[in-house]
Amino acid sequence: MAKGDIILGPNQYGKAECRLVRVTRDTPVHRIEDLTVTAQLRGDFTACHTDGDNANVIATDTQKNTVYAYAREYGIGSPEQFLLTLGRHFVEDFEHVTGGRWESQLHAWDRIAVEGEPHDHAFVREGRELRTTLVQRDGDDTWVLAGFRDCTVLKSTGSEFHGFPRDRYTTLAETKDRILATSVTVWWRYASADLGDWDARYAAIRDTMLETFAGLHSLALQQTIFAMGRAVLERFPEVAEVKLSCPNKHHFLVDLEPFGLDNPNEVFYAADRPYGLIEATVQREGEPEAPAAWANVAGFC
Known part of the structure; x- marks a missing residue:
């Protein structure tokens, strides 16, 4: 490759802002987990950019569906654990995926009080800040970042x-x-x-x-x-x-x-x-x- 040749630089792709609400119904007192999840993959995607060859491309729709399927199969538990589980799947189960970035915002809900007691399955959106989480993987290296905004x-x-x-x-x-x-x-x-x-x-x-x-x-x-x-x-x-x-x-x-x-x-x-x-x-x-x-x-x- 000669100096001055045009090449593809760092890149990533995925599904942004998947709205995910999971209701846990294993008792009469329901629990809501409400997340906005963004998934992005990094790896060997050069042929797609340069030649339109999609052989290594995991469709963004597939990434979205995985978010929902994993919420059902594994639950959420915490944003950190859920994003770590997603990242492990994509990096370890697809040879051409070498890393990625998975981010979420948690939308909190409070139980509505009825006659002074929290209702089993009626909620009101909290007016507090958003809890933010970011998991990044690069091969075997994983970083977990957490925080909040607003x-x-x-x-x-x-x-x-x-x-x-x-x-x-x-x-x-x-x-x-x-x-x-x-x-x-x-x-x-x-x-x-x-x-x-x-x-x-x-x-x-x-x-x-x-x-x-x-x-x-x-x-x-x-x-x-x-x-x-x-x-x-x-x-x-x-x-x-x-x-x-x-x-x-x-x-x-x-x-x-x-x-x-x-x-x-x-x-x-x-x-x-x-x-x-x-x-x-x-x-x-x-x-x-x-x-x-x-x-x-x-x-x-």
Whole structure:
């Protein structure tokens, strides 16, 4: 192959955003698992791109059907375990598939309360964040990433912002007491794909982050998100690295003086844009270099 020849570079394909709802009916109290699953395969698909030869192409429709069939045959249990099972099937059962990427978002449901008791089979969609999961395989190597997004949090006090440089374009006033609000998007990378008990671990890591947000007296959103990532790494040795992306949901004090009223940090207007966007990776010093599967996993850091 001569220099300058045009060749196919990295590629992947699959079925995106398969809506999967599984109802477990083995007792009168039903359980709902609601996922959006995206499956993508990597491997020897050059002939399809260059010559239209589909001999090695597992149709995206087949991938979709496998998602539903595996939900019936193996159950879901946890997003991590379900995606690991899918990845194992495609990589180990198809010789020309060398790896892939399987991602999900979990849509949570609460039971509707009837006369103070949770109903056996009636649910209401939770308004909380989406739980996110990503499994990547490259041959025998597997990486499990977990996290959540659209988690909106707010502190009505316990936050300051001051001491920043000022020039002729600076109009922001310094403050010793402000509302701190953000919508947290976070991914963390597990050091192993064989941990098990994924649901309990996810809940504990999530709670650790939110407790840190609530408990830290913040001097900057940067300080807060670093503390959230550090708390996870300190408490969970099985987590190798944490990535956070947090837009600053600004709340500005309304000037009520024209109406003859004071405003002792009580009335604000919430500005949706533009907004500060704070992102960081929190890692242990000397940690082995992250796999390529982790790079730009959420489009940041």
